[in-house]
Amino acid sequence: xxxxxxxxxxxxxxxxxxxxxxGSLRYEGFLSTYNVFSVLGYNSMFGLVALGMAFVIMTGGIxxxxxxxAAFASVIAALLSPFGLWPALLGAVAAATLLGLINGVVxxxxxxxxxxxxxxxxxxxxxxxxxxxxNQSVSVSSESGFTTFGQGNIGGVPFTAVLLFVAFAIxxxxxxxxxxxxxxxxxxxNEEAARLMGLPVERTLVWVYVLSGALAGLAGVILASQFGxxxxxxxxxxxxxxxxxxxxxxxxxxxxxxxxGSTLVGVLLLGIIFNILNFENGRGTISLSAYWxxxxxxxxxxxxxxxxxxxxxxxxSGGG
Amino acid sequence: MTRPEGTTAxxxxxxxxxxxxxxxxxxxxxLVALVLLFLFNALFTPNxxxxxxxxxxxxxxxxVVIVAVGMTLVIATGGIxxxxxxxMAISxxxxxxxxxxxxxxNAALGLGLAxxxxxxVAGLFGxxxxxxxxxxGIQPFIATLILFIAGRGIAQVMTNGQLQTFSNSTFGYxxxxxxxxxxxxxxxxxxxxxxxxxxxxxxxxxxxxxxxxxNEAAARLAGIPTNRVKLAVYGISGLLAGLAGLIVIAINSSSDANQVGLNMELDAIAAVAVGGTALTGGRATILxxxxxxxxxxxxxxxxxxxxxxxxxxxxxxxAIILVAVYIQRQRR
Numbered sequence: 332x333x334x335x336x337x338x339x340x341x342x343x344x345x346x347x348x349x350x351x352x353x354g355s356l357r358y359e360g361f362l363s364t365y366n367v368f369s370v371l372g373y374n375s376m377f378g379l380v381a382l383g384m385a386f387v388i389m390t391g392g393i394x395x396x397x398x399x400x401a402a403f404a405s406v407i408a409a410l411l412s413p414f415g416l417w418p419a420l421l422g423a424v425a426a427a428t429l430l431g432l433i434n435g436v437v438x439x440x441x442x443x444x445x446x447x448x449x450x451x452x453x454x455x456x457x458x459x460x461x462x463x464x465x466n467q468s469v470s471v472s473s474e475s476g477f478t479t480f481g482q483g484n485i486g487g488v489p490f491t492a493v494l495l496f497v498a499f500a501i502x503x504x505x506x507x508x509x510x511x512x513x514x515x516x517x518x519x520x521n522e523e524a525a526r527l528m529g530l531p532v533e534r535t536l537v538w539v540y541v542l543s544g545a546l547a548g549l550a551g552v553i554l555a556s557q558f559g560x561x562x563x564x565x566x567x568x569x570x571x572x573x574x575x576x577x578x579x580x581x582x583x584x585x586x587x588x589x590x591x592g593s594t595l596v597g598v599l600l601l602g603i604i605f606n607i608l609n610f611e612n613g614r615g616t617i618s619l620s621a622y623w624x625x626x627x628x629x630x631x632x633x634x635x636x637x638x639x640x641x642x643x644x645x646x647x648s649g650g651g
Numbered sequence: 652m653t654r655p656e657g658t659t660a661x662x663x664x665x666x667x668x669x670x671x672x673x674x675x676x677x678x679x680x681x682l683v684a685l686v687l688l689f690l691f692n693a694l695f696t697p698n699x700x701x702x703x704x705x706x707x708x709x710x711x712x713x714x715v716v717i718v719a720v721g722m723t724l725v726i727a728t729g730g731i732x733x734x735x736x737x738x739m740a741i742s743x744x745x746x747x748x749x750x751x752x753x754x755x756x757n758a759a760l761g762l763g764l765a766x767x768x769x770x771x772v773a774g775l776f777g778x779x780x781x782x783x784x785x786x787x788g789i790q791p792f793i794a795t796l797i798l799f800i801a802g803r804g805i806a807q808v809m810t811n812g813q814l815q816t817f818s819n820s821t822f823g824y825x826x827x828x829x830x831x832x833x834x835x836x837x838x839x840x841x842x843x844x845x846x847x848x849x850x851x852x853x854x855x856x857x858x859x860x861x862x863x864x865x866n867e868a869a870a871r872l873a874g875i876p877t878n879r880v881k882l883a884v885y886g887i888s889g890l891l892a893g894l895a896g897l898i899v900i901a902i903n904s905s906s907d908a909n910q911v912g913l914n915m916e917l918d919a920i921a922a923v924a925v926g927g928t929a930l931t932g933g934r935a936t937i938l939x940x941x942x943x944x945x946x947x948x949x950x951x952x953x954x955x956x957x958x959x960x961x962x963x964x965x966x967x968x969x970a971i972i973l974v975a976v977y978i979q980r981q982r983r
Contacts, residue, residue: 441973441977443976443977444930446930447976450972454969454972455969455970457965458961458963458969462960574793575800585790622808622811623808624804625801626804626805627804636787637783637789640787
């Protein structure tokens with residue numbers, strides 16, 4: 332049981348370390364600052380979305396709308412970019428937060444399954460994104476300095492990578508050391524018990540969806556500034572990447588437990604796997620089309636959930 | 652007492668008051684909504700009451716309904732199947748390979764296999780979903796997420812992402828044929844609806860499905876083979892998705908692994924929800940799912956006929972899903 336627990340907690344970390352070791356031995360330039368930063372910079376979008384998703388999943392919910400909310404935010408950011416960086420950034424995040432708030436209210440007060448509520452938002456946010464963008468991508472104003480947000484760096488470190496680590500650090504502290512964090516775990520563990528203990532169940536639920544919406548909005552801002560355009564049709568399948576990262580990080584989809592640090596490891600693990608595949612393709616040893624990516628991602632998710640299931644089952648029987 | 656669906660004899664494992672009262676009304680709301688929508692269009696939309704408009708709407712809705720019937724069964728057991736769109740893409744990718752390069756150069760054999768093999772393969776993938784849910788105890792959402800991600804990739808890898816175009820009138824009949832002027836896929840749709848409406852209301856299997864979704868532990872104690880029932884519903888969902896995949900590529904006379912069945916899981920779940928099947932399981936109405944799909948289709952048609960952009964139609968669809976599910980909740 333102890334070994335199982337350890338494996339569950341540190342297994343992903345070990346896997347990540349092994350992959351990095353493998354990559355650095357096999358490929359020249361794998362550990363170059365350029366490669367490391369480009370992996371981090373590109374995956375910061377998925378990381379932020381996964382962070383919000385982790386909180387939602389810990390309450391026992393799910394947020395399927397993150398991809399289209401991010402697309403919506405990228406459009407708003409692009410539309411506001413002529414007014415400068417801050418109006419674009421704040422306006423886009425605020426708009427996405429509003430959509431998250433709607434998700435939260437629908438889940439917490441109308442008592443509609445998170446799955447359905449956020450599925451509806453997946454459709455609605457996509458529709459809003461297309462509507463605001465007039466069905467095409469919206470160019471970001473070049474004079475505003477908006478693109479520096481996604482492409483700039485602090486002392487050589489990409490700004491988005493800094494943002495990613497800061498966000499996860501704050502997330503980890505919030506989960507471990509604040510009342511809100513304890514409420515999230517309590518609601519996910521047993522909603523009825525949490526209610527009987529007098530915890531603000533509804534408010535906690537609203538907040539996790541607000542958080543998820545805001546972080547998806549931030550990811551949308553990065554998207555717009557990295558690509559130099561608001562992309563109303565982007566973000567397809569982001570929710571799945573985020574869920575996969577959270578699951579790979581060992582957070583149980585039934586809620587009530589989880590770890591923010593492991594979620595980051597999950598994000599990086601997925602990112603590194605695709606980075607390695609790119610290197611393999613570059614060397615010409617294999618020739619995997621982009622189409623293999625999703626097959627591999629699926630196979631990987633399969634492996635993780637089956638392993639996770641075996642471990643938790645062993646733990647349960649060992650403890651009983 | 653008129654009981655449209657699902658509850659002829661009381662299954663042992665359901666709570667006593669959970670069935671009879673509820674099951675008398677679920678079709679009423681969707682039916683009224685559909686009739687109102689129909690009347691509105693008949694009065695205000697030019698050329699609505701023509702055979703062509705009717706056919707267009709029915710052809711567009713047929714594949715959604717066929718997939719949504721399988722989804723209804725899965726949802727009735729308390730599960731969900733996110734992989735249906737990807738399975739349609741796989742089935743759609745396999746079929747042209749079989750009749751374009753028939754084995755042993757035998758065209759008839761190739762055609763025969765093109766109608767059966769893709770559907771069976773999709774069914775096998777459905778069983779794979781089911782075994783993840785039953786054997787490994789993985790949440791249906793995650794279990795089917797795996798093929799949602801990987802399935803389309805498999806179809807793309809098989810075809811190298813290339814469009815397969817073809818003109819084969821025999822195969823095309825499944826999407827383009829019109830016996831007695833009725834589109835063939837509409838006949839298929841009605842047959843599937845009739846078959847599963849019968850299965851759910853008149854067979855032991857149908858009652859087992861509801862019992863598993865109502866209270867799985869109780870169902871197991873009552874001696875119902877819960878795992879086999881769940882395995883079967885995912886298999887059926889896969890088979891029906893495979894069939895829908897064939898229809899889609901037949902209509903287009905081409906197969907595009909990137910596009911076939913895209914967002915179908917959303918449309919199917921929406922149809923099930925609007926049709927009055929509880930997304931928490933334990934209740935199912937196949938006719939409701941048919942009505943739900945027709946309602947969504949008719950609303951889309953109404954908006955488009957009025958010049959409302961597709962983007963707004965998405966927002967409206969989202970609102971309809973929420974309202975439908977909310978009303979369902981109130982009724983409980």
